[in-house]
Amino acid sequence: MPGTKDYVLADLINNETYLSGEKLSSKLNISRAAINTAVKALRADGYVIDSSTNKGYKLTEHPDKLNAGELLALLPEKRLDTITCLDTVTSTNKIAKDLCYDGAPAGTVVLANHQSAGKGRLGRSFISPPDTGIYLSYLLRPSLSPDKIATISTVTAWTAVAVCNAIENACGIRPEIKWVNDVLVNSMKICGILTEMFVETESGLITGIVIGIGINVNQKQTDFPPELQEIASSLSAQDGGTKFLRATIVAELIKELDRLAANWPHNASEYLAMYRSSCVTIGKEVDVVSVHTDSKDNARRGVAVAINEDFSIKVRFNDGHEENLSSGEVRVRGLYGYS
Numbered sequence: 001m002p003g004t005k006d007y008v009l010a011d012l013i014n015n016e017t018y019l020s021g022e023k024l025s026s027k028l029n030i031s032r033a034a035i036n037t038a039v040k041a042l043r044a045d046g047y048v049i050d051s052s053t054n055k056g057y058k059l060t061e062h063p064d065k066l067n068a069g070e071l072l073a074l075l076p077e078k079r080l081d082t083i084t085c086l087d088t089v090t091s092t093n094k095i096a097k098d099l100c101y102d103g104a105p106a107g108t109v110v111l112a113n114h115q116s117a118g119k120g121r122l123g124r125s126f127i128s129p130p131d132t133g134i135y136l137s138y139l140l141r142p143s144l145s146p147d148k149i150a151t152i153s154t155v156t157a158w159t160a161v162a163v164c165n166a167i168e169n170a171c172g173i174r175p176e177i178k179w180v181n182d183v184l185v186n187s188m189k190i191c192g193i194l195t196e197m198f199v200e201t202e203s204g205l206i207t208g209i210v211i212g213i214g215i216n217v218n219q220k221q222t223d224f225p226p227e228l229q230e231i232a233s234s235l236s237a238q239d240g241g242t243k244f245l246r247a248t249i250v251a252e253l254i255k256e257l258d259r260l261a262a263n264w265p266h267n268a269s270e271y272l273a274m275y276r277s278s279c280v281t282i283g284k285e286v287d288v289v290s291v292h293t294d295s296k297d298n299a300r301r302g303v304a305v306a307i308n309e310d311f312s313i314k315v316r317f318n319d320g321h322e323e324n325l326s327s328g329e330v331r332v333r334g335l336y337g338y339s
């Protein structure tokens with residue numbers, strides 16, 4: 001829930017000129033002293049706010065922060081009811097899962113500035129440094145039984161499209177997708193998606209689906225460890241060092257995820273078309289690797305020929321036979337330094 005400081009910040013962000021203390025206090029229905037206290041607290045957080053006796057307050061330097069006030073400036077106030085903004089967490093997916101079991105509604109968002117134990121796919125970790133990335137989890141509560149597992153797995157591909165749209169809207173960069181859900185800019189991974197589903201064993205009903213999204217935004221290329229130098233990058237590093245306001249990307253992402261939640265899994269055609277046009281895997285030589293071994297020796301080589309209607313990928317193997325794969329690891333030769 002936003003507090004006084006957040007309301008003041010949102011108003012300062014949305015006003016290019018000076019905003020009088022009187023106007024602010026009557027709009028927010030709080031005292032002039034409370035406005036002063038909020039401004040002091042915002043300055044302590046790194047916002048540069050000019051104050052002039054006659055004119056009031058003006059935000060003159062807007063640092064890249066993730067907090068409720070930043071989102072309040074960009075989203076309808078009501079949307080903030082189910083968004084939790086935190087500084088450091090273990091994993092936003094873990095918090096969203098706990099909220100899900102506590103009965104949180106569909107559309108609940110958990111956002112953090114830093115993760116100490118960010119989770120990646122296949123039990124890997126996701127490096128989540130403070131102040132530069134976006135770590136966001138979104139709760140879906142579909143009324144689908146788990147036997148619709150093929151349908152459920154499409155959520156991850158839809159999410160990749162939602163992330164591409166959000167980044168394009170916020171940053172003017174159109175990313176590409178490596179099947180199934182790595183989001184790339186200039187062939188470098190700038191976003192990972194981890195979707196987790198929770199099922200009630202007795203009834204077989206889905207308790208919830210948590211979509212976890214991690215976006216590398218403002219890291220320098222040298223911030224990534226040597227073993228990721230050929231694989232991972234950030235939006236900033238791929239855009240000549242441009243610094244992006246993460247809140248702008250988060251707001252676009254929440255709008256896109258709300259749109260996804262309203263459509264999924266029924267109105268697939270638009271998402272399928274966008275997925276197909278963004279997918280870099282098609283036409284490429286690939287190695288299909290067992291998720292259990294991770295070894296190149298067991299890889300089966302072929303060519304990715306199409307994205308099917310259910311978002312599975314059709315691979316023609318070198319012996320001529322074709323398979324449709326709905327999950328697993330498909331390595332693209334020439335991408336991520338993979339030969």
Ligand code: BTN
Binds near residue numbers: 121
């Ligand atoms: C991957 O590429 O392996 C998936 C990475 C997913 C990372 C995100 S960050 C927000 C959410 N919380 C987590 O612990 N993981 C996901």
